[in-house]
Amino acid sequence: MIAQNPYELFRAECQTALAAALAKSLPDIKQPTIVLKKTPNIDYGQLATSLCFELAKQLKQKPTDLAKQLSDAVDKSGFDLIEKVEPAGAGYINFYVDFAKFSALIFTSIKELDKSYGFVKTDQPQKIIVEHTSVNPLHPIHIGQARNPTIGDTIARILQLRGHNVSRHYYIDDVGRQSSVVAYGYAKLGKPKPTEKSDHFVGKIYTVTCCIVEINRLKKLQAKAADNPEELAKANKELDEWVSISAELREKYPVLFDTLLKKISFDDDPEGEISRLNRGYEDGQPAAKELIREVSDLCLDGFRATMQRVGVTYDSWDWESDFVWTPQVSEVMTKLQSTPFIFNEKGVQQFNADKAANTLNLKAKLGLSPNNEVPPLTLVRADGTTLYTTRDIAYTIWKFRHAEKVINVIGMEQSLAQLQLKLALYALGHGKDADNLVHFAYNLVTLPGYKMSSRRGHYITFDEVLDEAVRRAYEEVTKRSPMLSEAEKHNIANFVGLGAVRYALIDVDPGKPVVFTWERVLNFETNSAPYVQYTHARACSIIRKAGREPENVDYGLLAEKLEKELILNLANFPDMFIEATEYLKPAMIADYANALADKFNTFYNAYPVLKADNPKLGDARLALTKAIQTVMRNTLNLVGVTAPEKM
RNA sequence: GGGCGAGUAGCUCAGUACGGAUAGAGCAUCAGCCUUCUAAGCUGAGGGUCAAGGGUUCAAAUCCCUUCCCGCCCGCCA
Numbered sequence: 001m002i003a004q005n006p007y008e009l010f011r012a013e014c015q016t017a018l019a020a021a022l023a024k025s026l027p028d029i030k031q032p033t034i035v036l037k038k039t040p041n042i043d044y045g046q047l048a049t050s051l052c053f054e055l056a057k058q059l060k061q062k063p064t065d066l067a068k069q070l071s072d073a074v075d076k077s078g079f080d081l082i083e084k085v086e087p088a089g090a091g092y093i094n095f096y097v098d099f100a101k102f103s104a105l106i107f108t109s110i111k112e113l114d115k116s117y118g119f120v121k122t123d124q125p126q127k128i129i130v131e132h133t134s135v136n137p138l139h140p141i142h143i144g145q146a147r148n149p150t151i152g153d154t155i156a157r158i159l160q161l162r163g164h165n166v167s168r169h170y171y172i173d174d175v176g177r178q179s180s181v182v183a184y185g186y187a188k189l190g191k192p193k194p195t196e197k198s199d200h201f202v203g204k205i206y207t208v209t210c211c212i213v214e215i216n217r218l219k220k221l222q223a224k225a226a227d228n229p230e231e232l233a234k235a236n237k238e239l240d241e242w243v244s245i246s247a248e249l250r251e252k253y254p255v256l257f258d259t260l261l262k263k264i265s266f267d268d269d270p271e272g273e274i275s276r277l278n279r280g281y282e283d284g285q286p287a288a289k290e291l292i293r294e295v296s297d298l299c300l301d302g303f304r305a306t307m308q309r310v311g312v313t314y315d316s317w318d319w320e321s322d323f324v325w326t327p328q329v330s331e332v333m334t335k336l337q338s339t340p341f342i343f344n345e346k347g348v349q350q351f352n353a354d355k356a357a358n359t360l361n362l363k364a365k366l367g368l369s370p371n372n373e374v375p376p377l378t379l380v381r382a383d384g385t386t387l388y389t390t391r392d393i394a395y396t397i398w399k400f401r402h403a404e405k406v407i408n409v410i411g412m413e414q415s416l417a418q419l420q421l422k423l424a425l426y427a428l429g430h431g432k433d434a435d436n437l438v439h440f441a442y443n444l445v446t447l448p449g450y451k452m453s454s455r456r457g458h459y460i461t462f463d464e465v466l467d468e469a470v471r472r473a474y475e476e477v478t479k480r481s482p483m484l485s486e487a488e489k490h491n492i493a494n495f496v497g498l499g500a501v502r503y504a505l506i507d508v509d510p511g512k513p514v515v516f517t518w519e520r521v522l523n524f525e526t527n528s529a530p531y532v533q534y535t536h537a538r539a540c541s542i543i544r545k546a547g548r549e550p551e552n553v554d555y556g557l558l559a560e561k562l563e564k565e566l567i568l569n570l571a572n573f574p575d576m577f578i579e580a581t582e583y584l585k586p587a588m589i590a591d592y593a594n595a596l597a598d599k600f601n602t603f604y605n606a607y608p609v610l611k612a613d614n615p616k617l618g619d620a621r622l623a624l625t626k627a628i629q630t631v632m633r634n635t636l637n638l639v640g641v642t643a644p645e646k647m
Numbered sequence: 648g649g650g651c652g653a654g655u656a657g658c659u660c661a662g663u664a665c666g667g668a669u670a671g672a673g674c675a676u677c678a679g680c681c682u683u684c685u686a687a688g689c690u691g692a693g694g695g696u697c698a699a700g701g702g703u704u705c706a707a708a709u710c711c712c713u714u715c716c717c718g719c720c721c722g723c724c725a
Contacts (some may be wrong), residue, residue, distance in 0.1 A: 016699090040668065053706075089668050375649095387725090526688090605680090646685085
């Protein structure tokens, strides 16, 4: 017999048994909802209910008496897995599982289901779009942004294994002004061939161009604000900052800086040139299209290479510009204009998000307090070009033509924009879509001391972090396993380094800000991917050395507390997976993997497998080791980390 | 000023959706364990008014209120 979710089977038995006991013992009361929870300690059994505390009040009896009465009333004869039921503590009812039977069920299930053990399928599969990464194609992906694809990819993986039809989308934001900035610099240089990884190449052009254009703009502002002390002071301050950035950049990239400076100096009005390019791109002018798509593609090629290293893939690359060039954005505008939520201020059209929320009675539904006044959203600039969120409305509507649910993995600094977007959907009559739009927000990753800034060139690239991780892992391998061949060392260093980074980025609750330090991301000790990988390799080593399949295993021999706890951990995997998926908590998986590895290492040190006291016990422990190895591998794969047989 | 997110051991974090039994890890510190299945490991010690105060409850880190502190947002940027 096998079960997708052995614990669920036990839970169902306890539930039925207790319901029967309630009906028999307390026939006059309304049947309460039975909640069975896992116990904090194996000594309290495997499931428990605190039902008697509530009943006690209702019936004016002592909880301990009720617990005793109900425990006695449970007839376990019709059930397979219930060993005993006991009252405990101040009024709990504890259910103990028959470990021999339970173990047999779990071990058989793990062996049979193998790679699919734990991945319990939903009975309501949906078509889900997970939009993640979506880094602007202007510069390399930096470590702050790297939290996004790691979370997004894990969410996509778990939803897919849950049985949903998942599509991973990358939204290419090529329409904003910043794309015109980099394209302008790229054109000024004569569209050069990249001399390095293409996104790094584009990033340098972007930063240097930004800097030169900013200084140019601020100098003009300075001249204009000569008689306005307040504005002048502000301009001076900003100018000082950019001048110091220009010194940094000039030192780092002397040729590029001077070339760009010279070429840009031929233009009287670089800012105007950039605005014209931006306008031309939105209008779909062929020259602008060719230029901006070319530079964006260069950058995206680099992104694809980086993401391939960490096992992140995409099913669809969606260009923002496509929504502007087709009537989709203008259709949204037309429809919005027919709602009562559009108003004009100084000639620009705005969406009154707060009025929409109030009129459509959405505040309570969305968990907003009544005095939370949602700021209005500007939809179109005075020059007729659109803004990011306006285009995002059209994009979101498009996404819902291809999916029932959309999960946007986007930083929490965009919470307001995502809320305005949602309100716009309701206003447009896309209420069902809005209901199914999820903003998965995560907090920023900062460098100690200052915030990363792509425009200023202040960032650590994801590539650098990955390289450094692999380099440190190589040092570690060399230190620990000097006898290995160079090829083996490099192979191990690769999956250890990359795994460490993925794990570290997924491990922290997304709501918490992360201050980036190398020590934090590149940890090779307990509570890291390398720790779990090492533990997995250890289990593999035992299995390899055993060289045999355990036969006719007597699971009753696994009687040590630690062994039982391990079995429960294995049984718990499906529940954990379901919870992590339903509540979108990818960090849970990393924690589970670490806890399982932790317990196995304790077991490893305390109880010999191959040299167990007798062969029967050895076989039972070998079966346990194999089951743990399977589950640990499944867990690592779930978060995109290699599960090695040796390291 | 308003909104959102966070505050748990010296440091980094679990646990909070659904209140439940002694609040868990790791790092760092100290003391141990490699002629026995991979020491990227294990064992043990010390370390906590769960930001503060109040409330609800048989029961609060978890729910409610107030306050404090930190981060983010409140652009014709994305």
